[in-house]
Amino acid sequence: MWKIRKLRNKNVYQLKNIKTGEIHSKHSTLENAKKQLRLLYRIDKQKEINKLQFPINPFEELYSYVK
Numbered sequence: 760m761w762k763i764r765k766l767r768n769k770n771v772y773q774l775k776n777i778k779t780g781e782i783h784s785k786h787s788t789l790e791n792a793k794k795q796l797r798l799l800y801r802i803d804k805q806k807e808i809n810k811l812q813f814p815i816n817p818f819e820e821l822y823s824y825v826k
Contacts, residue, residue: 761799763792774799 761783762775772792774784784795 760803761796763789763796 760777762777763772764775765772766786769786771786772784772789773782773786774792774795775782783799784792787795
């Protein structure tokens with residue numbers, strides 16, 4: 760999903776989304792690009808977790824929400 764790419768004739772890197780072509784990090788060091796990559800994967804994982812529906816009332820039956 761993401762790709763770290765070294766810019767030609769420079770010692771800088773950019774972080775690019777392979778699916779959309781969107782560039783998230785320009786002219787950063789390799790270490791900072793790796794940190795950005797970890798952050799973006801964590802954000803994607805959090806979006807998946809937020810899609811799950813959990814009961815507001817803890818006394819309600821859980822199986823009614825997991826259909």
